[in-house]
Amino acid sequence: MKKTNRRQVLKLGAALGGGLAVRARAEEPAKLGKPLSGYGERSPFVKSTRFTRQSKTPEAGSSSTPLADTYGILTPSSLHYERHHAGVPNIDPARHRLTIHGLVERPLVLAMDEIRRLPSVSRIHFLECGGNSGAEWAERTAPDVQRSYGLASCSEWTGVPLSLLLAEVGVKPGASWIIAEGADACRMQRSVPMLKALDDALLAYGQNGEPLRPEQGFPLRLLVPGWEGNTQVKWLQRLHVTHQPHLTRDETSKYSDLMPDGKARIFTLVLEAKSVVTFPSGGQRLPSPGLYELTGLAWSGRGRVERVEATLDGGRTWQDAQLQEPRLPMAFTRFRLPWRWDGREAVIASRATDESGYVQPAREELIAVRGRNSGYHFNGIKRWKVSVDGSVANAEA
Amino acid sequence: MRRLSGLALTFALALAAQSPKYGVGRPPGDSDIRSLGIIVAPDGTGLPEGSGTAVEGREVFAAQCAKCHGEKGEGGVGPALVGGQGTLATPKPRKTVGSFWPHATTVWDYVNRAMPFNQPGVLSHPQVYAVVAYVLYLNGIVEERQALNAKSLPKVRMPNRDGFVADPRPDVKRSPGGLTPPPR
Numbered sequence: 195m196k197k198t199n200r201r202q203v204l205k206l207g208a209a210l211g212g213g214l215a216v217r218a219r220a221e222e223p224a225k226l227g228k229p230l231s232g233y234g235e236r237s238p239f240v241k242s243t244r245f246t247r248q249s250k251t252p253e254a255g256s257s258s259t260p261l262a263d264t265y266g267i268l269t270p271s272s273l274h275y276e277r278h279h280a281g282v283p284n285i286d287p288a289r290h291r292l293t294i295h296g297l298v299e300r301p302l303v304l305a306m307d308e309i310r311r312l313p314s315v316s317r318i319h320f321l322e323c324g325g326n327s328g329a330e331w332a333e334r335t336a337p338d339v340q341r342s343y344g345l346a347s348c349s350e351w352t353g354v355p356l357s358l359l360l361a362e363v364g365v366k367p368g369a370s371w372i373i374a375e376g377a378d379a380c381r382m383q384r385s386v387p388m389l390k391a392l393d394d395a396l397l398a399y400g401q402n403g404e405p406l407r408p409e410q411g412f413p414l415r416l417l418v419p420g421w422e423g424n425t426q427v428k429w430l431q432r433l434h435v436t437h438q439p440h441l442t443r444d445e446t447s448k449y450s451d452l453m454p455d456g457k458a459r460i461f462t463l464v465l466e467a468k469s470v471v472t473f474p475s476g477g478q479r480l481p482s483p484g485l486y487e488l489t490g491l492a493w494s495g496r497g498r499v500e501r502v503e504a505t506l507d508g509g510r511t512w513q514d515a516q517l518q519e520p521r522l523p524m525a526f527t528r529f530r531l532p533w534r535w536d537g538r539e540a541v542i543a544s545r546a547t548d549e550s551g552y553v554q555p556a557r558e559e560l561i562a563v564r565g566r567n568s569g570y571h572f573n574g575i576k577r578w579k580v581s582v583d584g585s586v587a588n589a590e591a
Numbered sequence: 592m593r594r595l596s597g598l599a600l601t602f603a604l605a606l607a608a609q610s611p612k613y614g615v616g617r618p619p620g621d622s623d624i625r626s627l628g629i630i631v632a633p634d635g636t637g638l639p640e641g642s643g644t645a646v647e648g649r650e651v652f653a654a655q656c657a658k659c660h661g662e663k664g665e666g667g668v669g670p671a672l673v674g675g676q677g678t679l680a681t682p683k684p685r686k687t688v689g690s691f692w693p694h695a696t697t698v699w700d701y702v703n704r705a706m707p708f709n710q711p712g713v714l715s716h717p718q719v720y721a722v723v724a725y726v727l728y729l730n731g732i733v734e735e736r737q738a739l740n741a742k743s744l745p746k747v748r749m750p751n752r753d754g755f756v757a758d759p760r761p762d763v764k765r766s767p768g769g770l771t772p773p774p775r
Contacts, residue, residue, distance in 0.1 A: 250668050251708060280705065293619050293627060302616035303623055312613055362611050373630060380705035381628060432627050441633045443701040447692050450755065456680030458691070460755040555763040563763050567684050 253281030258344025280379035299364030324422030352400030385439035420495030465495035494548035508541035635745030643721025645728030689730030
């Protein structure tokens, strides 16, 4: 490491006109850096932030993760996408309670410290808004990864399996749905099928080694791995166990998919396999021909990503990208492919296959089946065009 | 979504019905549940006492809703609540309470828990019945003097009641080229 640094300094000195930089360094004593701090900040040279859409009601909007600026599979908590319906409540965890009632033998009120006493697990899962990439249904799509794919993020979540608490309260026969409700101003609620709740749902209080961020539901949220983000109710205050879905506003008038025949699909909960190339991608520029690492993210609500193929010629030929291990179920998977750009126009895309055998479809195939007005759950292949001047832009019409 | 297979569910419930293992928490009292607020099922379970008509709701709407949703529910800062019937299968569908929402109970529950946007919970239960009646009246779904209450509201038939279908995915099959539709 040191050797490299010295070589770089010498190189720099040579570039500046021989010895100048080295001499200046010798004449001025070094300055001390910043002292220790209680809570870390990133380098002032790193500026990447969430993209927030302008809104007259900013409490009910969304902000998107700059996926093209992230490495690996984890999203920094401070950059995790947001989607709120009535603002972020400021909750004192000492006063927060979770109430489980309805068709149960022993209804319970639980304080946060009681929930944290229960056996816990940590799992890495992506979260994606059902409306992510909604712009891709339209004639004109969004210009970059952040604005079109940024309502997806991936974190390590820590909490209690919901199945454990359902055993503790004793679910009564006939109970088949759970109505989950938040403590935000609008008491956001969604109906979650009992089978999924018993399978792998979590009551999460930890995110990436810390307590949840307020924007992610502090102090407690529901985590429903692989399903649309809206089901993963934040600021969770109630689980009402019942025999029917409540057909709430956010599972009927919203997050349902309107088909060309005028019918809307309801409870389209699982997120199908999806991927996007984050480099090179819209808004970026390649300084010159030569070697680059094509990279991106893939995920599936049906389990592990088995394969990601990349094309450099607009889909005529495909080659397998390398997948970063470990590949975890319902988590981001990083893919990479070394690529020597010859300076000519190139149309680049990725295509994911998950462990169920499902292959990510082309955008045109998706639109052919679902039309342009379904609004939610877009998972089609995304093409980027590299022009001869090195600029990269959205290649969709 | 996984199919709720009867056998699997019975098995899962048998597991869930074990005796308590950890002994955490306390049983909620009636006041605990009440303080959480009302939660309404599509069959009307949970609807509180009270009653309201569109005539009464007109005033509530003007005071609490029109600022965002327009004087006649035509929309503004907030979404349109009225119109759009017959547009769902067209290139420019307009999804409103009148054209899209399948259950009147959902309208009541949502208004009660989440509206008005900047002050949810400010409306009394009779006011919620009244303002829901007014929105349904503007959509031609109820009469102006029709009283909505816990009994009558679940019986209101919304125009798009049968407009929803189950999730058929995976619905898009892979074509050999991947980026272009398969050759015929």
